[in-house]
Amino acid sequence: MGRQVIVAELPKCDFCSSKAAYDGKTRFGTWANMCEYHFVQHGIGLGTGKGQRLVLDEKQKTLTRRGGD
Ligand SMILES: [Zn+2]
Secondary structure (H helix, E strand, O other): OOOEEEEOOOOEOOOOOOEOOEEEEEOOOOEEEEOHHHHHHHEOOOEOOOEEEEEEOHHHHHHHOOOOO
16 A cells, blocks of 8 residues: 555564664565665565555654553
């Protein structure tokens, strides 16, 4: 659907230890979380069936940060 998705926390890149900036399909046919660098290396682009940019929602992060349960 959209080309970007708002997330409360960025997952790790599946190819390195950086934080992922994209969730998308790779040239290998599988889906992966990818940082900027690896998205350029392995990603096939943005859009439906291809990939989405992960956008960190700072507001949501603050809201969900509660002390204890
Ligand atoms: Zn990476």
